[in-house]
Amino acid sequence: MNPIRTAGIIALAALALWSIGCAHKAQFGETGPRAYVQGQIETYDNRPMTGLSLHLVTGAASAEPGHTEAVFLLYSGSPLESSRRETLGATIDAAKEQHGDVFLLSAGGVIPNSGDAASTVEAMNELGYSLFAITPADLAHIDTENGDAFEQATFALLGANIENASGGRPVTPYTVLETREGHTIAVLGLTAPGPAESRRAVTDPIRTAQAYEHLADKHDACIALTNLTPQAAAELASSAPRLDVIIAGQTEGETATPKTVNGVLVAHVPEQPASPAKLVVTFENGLLVNKAFSSARTRRP
Numbered sequence: 170m171n172p173i174r175t176a177g178i179i180a181l182a183a184l185a186l187w188s189i190g191c192a193h194k195a196q197f198g199e200t201g202p203r204a205y206v207q208g209q210i211e212t213y214d215n216r217p218m219t220g221l222s223l224h225l226v227t228g229a230a231s232a233e234p235g236h237t238e239a240v241f242l243l244y245s246g247s248p249l250e251s252s253r254r255e256t257l258g259a260t261i262d263a264a265k266e267q268h269g270d271v272f273l274l275s276a277g278g279v280i281p282n283s284g285d286a287a288s289t290v291e292a293m294n295e296l297g298y299s300l301f302a303i304t305p306a307d308l309a310h311i312d313t314e315n316g317d318a319f320e321q322a323t324f325a326l327l328g329a330n331i332e333n334a335s336g337g338r339p340v341t342p343y344t345v346l347e348t349r350e351g352h353t354i355a356v357l358g359l360t361a362p363g364p365a366e367s368r369r370a371v372t373d374p375i376r377t378a379q380a381y382e383h384l385a386d387k388h389d390a391c392i393a394l395t396n397l398t399p400q401a402a403a404e405l406a407s408s409a410p411r412l413d414v415i416i417a418g419q420t421e422g423e424t425a426t427p428k429t430v431n432g433v434l435v436a437h438v439p440e441q442p443a444s445p446a447k448l449v450v451t452f453e454n455g456l457l458v459n460k461a462f463s464s465a466r467t468r469r470p
Contacts, residue, residue: 235455237350240268241392241448243416243464245438247281248292257296260445270348273297273445274356276416276438277304277396286310287318300325300344300356302394304418305363305371311338312368327358327394330377332370343381345388352452355384359395359405361418374401378409385411390450390457392416399437406430414448414460427462436462 242264248254257273264271279293279301280286293301303311303326310316311326319326319338329342343357359374378393385391396418397405406415410431417437427436438446446464450457 235453237270237348237352237452238268239270239346239348239352239354239390239450239452240264240272241450242271242273242445243276243438243448244273244445245276245396245418246278247289248279248296249281249285249288254292254296256444261297264447268449272299272346274299274394274416275301276394276418277302277307277360280307280310284310284315286315290318290322294321294323298324299346300327300358300394302358302396303328303331303340303360304396305360308360308363308369308371311340327356328360328371329357329381330372330374331360332372343384350452352390352455353388354390354392354450355388357381357384357391357393357412359393359397361395361397361401375405375408378405378412382409382411385413389452389455390414392448392450399435402435402437403430406433406435409433413457414450414462416448434460434462436464439464 242257242260244253244257246253248257261271261273273296275293275298279289281289301307301324308328308331311319316338325341325344326338327342327344328340331340333340341358343355346354346356348354357378359378360371361374362371374395374397382391390413391411392414393405393409393412394416395402395405397415399417402415402417406412407430410433412433414434414436417435427434429435436446436448446462449459449461451459451461
C-alpha cells in the first residue's frame with residue numbers, strides 16, 4: 170500500500186478516537202459517569218418543597234445503555250413493628266443490589282391505632298420513605314397535636330383531592346421522583362372519601378385525577394398512589410387513561426390480581442403484607458416500555 174495513503178488512514182483513525190474520547194469526557198467527565206447523589210422534588214407549583222428531601226436509594230447502575238428500571242417498593246400500614254422494619258430494611262438492601270433506582274412508598278394507613286405519630290415518622294425517616302398517600306384515617310391525625318410529628322418528616326404527604334385547611338398542615342398534590350438517568354415519574358396522591366373525621370373536605374378523586382392528567386405531558390411516567398377500592402380504581406383508569414399505573418388501596422385477604430384497564434396498570438397492595446409489593450417501571454431509550462407489579466400474600470395472624 171502507498172506509504173502516504175497508509176499514513177493518512179492512520180491519522181484519520183487517530184482523529185476519530187480522539188473525538189470519541191472528547192465526547193465521552195464531555196458527557197461523563199474525567200472519572201466516568203456522574204454519580205447520582207440525590208433526586209429532585211417538584212411540587213405542583215414547581216417550587217422546591219421546603220423541609221423535604223427525596224429519598225432515592227442508589228445501588229447498581231443500569232446494565233444496558235439506554236435501559237433504566239425504576240423500582241417502587243410499596244408498603245401500607247404502620248412500620249413500627251420490629252419484624253416489619255426488619256423486612257423492609259432487608260428488602261431495600263436486596264433491591265439496591267439489583268437495581269439502580271429504588272423508591273419506598275406507602276399507600277397510607279401509617280399511623281397505628283395508638284396514634285403514635287412521632288414514632289411512625291421516626292421509623293419512616295429511618296427507612297427512607299419518599300412519600301405516602303393519606304387515607305381518611307391518617308387525615309384524622311394530621312391536624313391534631315399528635316400530627317405535629319409530621320413537621321419532622323423527610324417524606325411528602327400526598328393528597329391531591331384533600332383541601333388544605335387554614336392553619337392545617339400542608340398536603341401536596343403530587344411529587345416528581347427522578348432517576349439517576351434523568352427520567353421523571355410523577356406520583357399523584359388520591360384519597361378515597363371516608364368518614365368526616367377531619368375538618369378538611371375530600372373531593373372526588375376521579376375529577377381530581379383528570380385535572381392533573383397534564384403531568385403526562387411533562388414527565389416520563391405518571392403513577393396514582395391511592396387507597397381506592399378495586400372498583401373505584403378501575404373507574405379511575407377508565408376516566409383518566411393518561412395515567413400509567415394506579416396503585417389502589419389495601420385489599421382484605423388475598424392480593425387482588427393486577428390488571429390492565431384502558432391501558433392503565435391497576436394493582437393493589439394487600440393488607441398487612443408479608444413483604445413490600447414491588448412495581449418495576451422500565452424505560453428504553455427514554456420511552457416507557459414496561460410496567461410490572463408483584464406482591465406477597467397477606468400475612469396470617
